[in-house]
Structures are given as C-alpha cells and as structure tokens.
Amino acid sequence: MSTDTLEDQTLDAAWELSRSVALRPESFGALAYHFGNRRLIFLKRRELVEVVRGLGDAPDARTALRRAGVPAEQWASFAAALRGLADADVIRPRQPAAEQPAGEQGEPG
Amino acid sequence: MTLLTEPASTGLAATERAMPLVARFERGLAAPICLTWELTYACNLSCVHCLSASGRRDPRELSTEQCESIIDELQAMQVFYVNVGGGEPTVRPDFWHLLEYAVNHQVGVKFSTNGVRIDAARARYLASTDYVDVQVSLDGATAAVNDQVRGEGSYAMALRALDNLTTAGFRDAKISVVVTRHNVDQLDEFKRIADDHGATLRLTRLRPSGRGADVWDELHPTHDQQRDLYEWLVRAGEKVLTGDSFFHLAGFGEKLPGLNLCGAGRVVCLIDPVGDVYACPFTIHETFRAGNIVTDGGFAQVWRTSELFGRLREPQGGGACSACQHYDVCRGGCMAAKFFTGLPLDGPDPECVQGYGQAALADPQRTVPALSLDHSHRREPAGRREPVLLQLGTRPDAATPAAPAAPAAPPVSACAENPLAGFTPAR
Numbered sequence: 001m002s003t004d005t006l007e008d009q010t011l012d013a014a015w016e017l018s019r020s021v022a023l024r025p026e027s028f029g030a031l032a033y034h035f036g037n038r039r040l041i042f043l044k045r046r047e048l049v050e051v052v053r054g055l056g057d058a059p060d061a062r063t064a065l066r067r068a069g070v071p072a073e074q075w076a077s078f079a080a081a082l083r084g085l086a087d088a089d090v091i092r093p094r095q096p097a098a099e100q101p102a103g104e105q106g107e108p109g
Numbered sequence: 110m111t112l113l114t115e116p117a118s119t120g121l122a123a124t125e126r127a128m129p130l131v132a133r134f135e136r137g138l139a140a141p142i143c144l145t146w147e148l149t150y151a152c153n154l155s156c157v158h159c160l161s162a163s164g165r166r167d168p169r170e171l172s173t174e175q176c177e178s179i180i181d182e183l184q185a186m187q188v189f190y191v192n193v194g195g196g197e198p199t200v201r202p203d204f205w206h207l208l209e210y211a212v213n214h215q216v217g218v219k220f221s222t223n224g225v226r227i228d229a230a231r232a233r234y235l236a237s238t239d240y241v242d243v244q245v246s247l248d249g250a251t252a253a254v255n256d257q258v259r260g261e262g263s264y265a266m267a268l269r270a271l272d273n274l275t276t277a278g279f280r281d282a283k284i285s286v287v288v289t290r291h292n293v294d295q296l297d298e299f300k301r302i303a304d305d306h307g308a309t310l311r312l313t314r315l316r317p318s319g320r321g322a323d324v325w326d327e328l329h330p331t332h333d334q335q336r337d338l339y340e341w342l343v344r345a346g347e348k349v350l351t352g353d354s355f356f357h358l359a360g361f362g363e364k365l366p367g368l369n370l371c372g373a374g375r376v377v378c379l380i381d382p383v384g385d386v387y388a389c390p391f392t393i394h395e396t397f398r399a400g401n402i403v404t405d406g407g408f409a410q411v412w413r414t415s416e417l418f419g420r421l422r423e424p425q426g427g428g429a430c431s432a433c434q435h436y437d438v439c440r441g442g443c444m445a446a447k448f449f450t451g452l453p454l455d456g457p458d459p460e461c462v463q464g465y466g467q468a469a470l471a472d473p474q475r476t477v478p479a480l481s482l483d484h485s486h487r488r489e490p491a492g493r494r495e496p497v498l499l500q501l502g503t504r505p506d507a508a509t510p511a512a513p514a515a516p517a518a519p520p521v522s523a524c525a526e527n528p529l530a531g532f533t534p535a536r
Contacts, residue, residue: 033187038217
C-alpha cells in the first residue's frame, strides 16, 4: 500500500472523536485523555485540535481540514497526524448512525 | 489497566514548528496532569522516611463536603485522575465514599496504601470498579529490609493486601518501592513479587523530605548503587514505572523514559489534607506553599494565579550547573532534594552522578531547613516497641440497652444517722 493511498483513505474517510476521549484545551493545543486505556496524548497544534473537533460534523476529513482553514499543502502531514490519532483511538472511523454499537463505551467523554 | 505511564504525543512531524513538548510543560499547563492529593496526615505506620512526616490526623483536615467540592472542581478543570495518598488515606472514614464520588465525576483515582484496610471484601470491591488503581507501598523485598524502614509487621500487611487483590482478580496493581541503600540490590526480587501478583513495579527516589531528612544520609543509595540502579532501569525500560523520579541519573548516559523535567508547579502539584497546595509531593514546606484551597478561592484559582507557581513556570537558569555537559539531560536534578539538604536550588542535586553534589554537601555553611509541619506520632505506635499503658472502661449510659435501670433514690451516705435512712415506705 503506498503512502498516497493511505493518505487518501484517511482524508476521504468520515471520522469522529472517540467517545472514550476528552479534550482539554491547552495554550499549545489540547491534551486528549482516553478514559478506556488511560493514556494522555498531546495535540501540539491548535489547528489540529480544530480539525479533530470538526471531524464529527464533516462528511470526510478533507472537509474538516478545509473548514479549519488548513492550507492544502499541509494536508499530507495532517493526514499522518490523524492516522496517529486513529491508532491511539483518539478518533475513530464514523459509522452510519443506525449501525453505531450502543453502550460500547464505559466512560462518557 | 494503567494510568498514565508516560505521555505520548502526536505532533505533526512534517510541519512541526511548535516548540518541543517539554518546553511547553516548563511554562505550565491549564491544569496539572499529575496531581497528588493527600487525604489525611493520620497513619497507622511511622515509616522512617515519610515524605509528609505523617502519623497524627490534623484537626483542620478537610471535611467530606470540602473534599467533594474539590472533586467537582477537578472535574470542571478536566483533571482526569488524581494520585491519592496520605498518611494512610484508607483510614479516613469517608475514604470509600470519596473514591466513589471521584470516579462518578470522571476523576479517576490511584491511591497509595500500606494495605491496612485491603481485606478480602475490599479487594473484591476494588476488583469490581473501573477507573480505580491501587498502589501498595513496599520498601523491602524481604520483611527484614522492609520492616526496618516501615515498621514491624508492615511487610506482612502489604503482602496480605497484594494477595487479597490477586485473589479478588484485581488486575495490574502497583507495587511502589522507595529505593534505598538497603533494598537497591533487591530490585529483581521486587520485580518477581510484582510479577507473581500480576502487578507493575514502580520505583521512586528517596527524598530528604519530611522525616526523610532524618535518615537520608544513611539510606540514600551510594554512587556505585546509583549506577547499578541506572543500568537496571535502562534494562527494564517502560516495564517499570518511575514517576519520572530518576532523571538526575541521566548524567550516566542516555535519558531514561519519561519527561526528564522537574514538573513542580508546572504539570505537578500536591493538595495536602488541610487544603494547602504545594509545588510537588516532595515539598511540604512553607517555602513551596502556593496557597490554600479553602481560604484562597479554590484549587483552580491557586493553580492559575499563585505567585510561586508563576515563578516556577519561568525559564530556570542552570546556575552552577549550566556549564556542565550533562545539564541538558539532568536539568540540575530535583528541587526538593536540593532544598531539604540545604543546597542552592540553582546548583547540583545532592546525588549528582558527576559528583558535584558531594562537594556541595561538604560546604560548612550548609544548613538543613527545619520541618514546617510535623504530624509524626509523639511516640511509636502500640506494638512497635512497648505496650501502651492504658485501661479502657465503659461508662453506664442510658442509651445503652444493657444499662441497669436508674436507682429510685441516691445511695445512702455513710454519714446518714437517721434510723430510717434508705427506707422507702411502700405506698
């Protein structure tokens, strides 16, 4: 799988903030806390925080990036960051509402 | 389940213009990420190295309601978990209530205990909770080594607690060890005890804080032991927790896992049992008191506006250490270790691995600061050395069901001369 494919997949997908995660605003960006695995993750750019917060309302990541005003030439690096956040379960692929498993999460974010 | 081990960060490698995370931390966060809350100064033990010189309860300790309002505030500030300690926190009658209250308010709890209250029933309860972590203190892998520091019977008490947790199915408890001259060669045995209990080993540094000041000279690891400890930690990697305790050892070579930063007042602080806020768990001294939650408008107010914390968040110079090639990794070591050994805060750590601490400790002008708070037991607890001589009696009480009925008349005095004294005619 080439990097481009992975990047496109990330940008074309619909995402949302994991319901196990809370974001705490910090001067540099935000601190994400995962109530399930109890890990702290630092989002070191405010733009990234804005993108992450906008994912749930956007049809795909590209739209969230555009709405957050991120220049297109930076999308590749933002896609990589989103991929990292997905690996840490800070964000999750969004499923159609009807198919969302109910009561999966222990703690509200 | 583990609480925060080491913070991960997700940056933007390609477009990274932001300053390194450590530099951000140096300026302080909106709320602490590592908050210690000591619930009481009361303790059933009298460990010789107690950081908080605990023993007796302080009459000013926060009430249940005050503790609840602190939890409410922590929830609002998004402090996602606290490290609860003491004293022995579980001796507070409302401890289990506060534990539940915190968890129900999205404030996770890791509490430190000597194990005194972790019986089979409590262990089962703890195993049934989510979001609660238990840390049992153990300062020797054998009773002989442990009890010399923590008191007779304390090894058996800790092991019983760990056994109860294991039997109850509690997963991944922590075993917290303060590394001393006498237990530093038992690290493999500690690891084995942890593995046997499905627990994680946590090693922390002996600080000369509280009663630790009295025993630091004889208990802190020697230079050779520090090197062995460093190498052991490098081998163990992230399998052993350190609470970022040993960054002063980084001068031996590479950095250890962790932030390698003094977080005092920046990402770390301590709330003490009376609501005083200190820069870190090892600095219970007037010099490092940022304010009081009750009298200074709440925790958030103290965290955000304390003059002391403002100073700690300013860039710190290396002072005498800035010329040293290792300063970048050791950052001059631990503020508390320097303060309580009477060393200048902008100089070397007393355990500086390059040996500069030795020279500083030899300064004849050096004076060790006195404790500003001491809740030590006035004497050793019962059973430690000699029995406590007291007699318990019961007072007849109308509320006691078994109490006899009150007499109809006062007893007859020995001086009553009347021949009918004590005679009550029938009606």
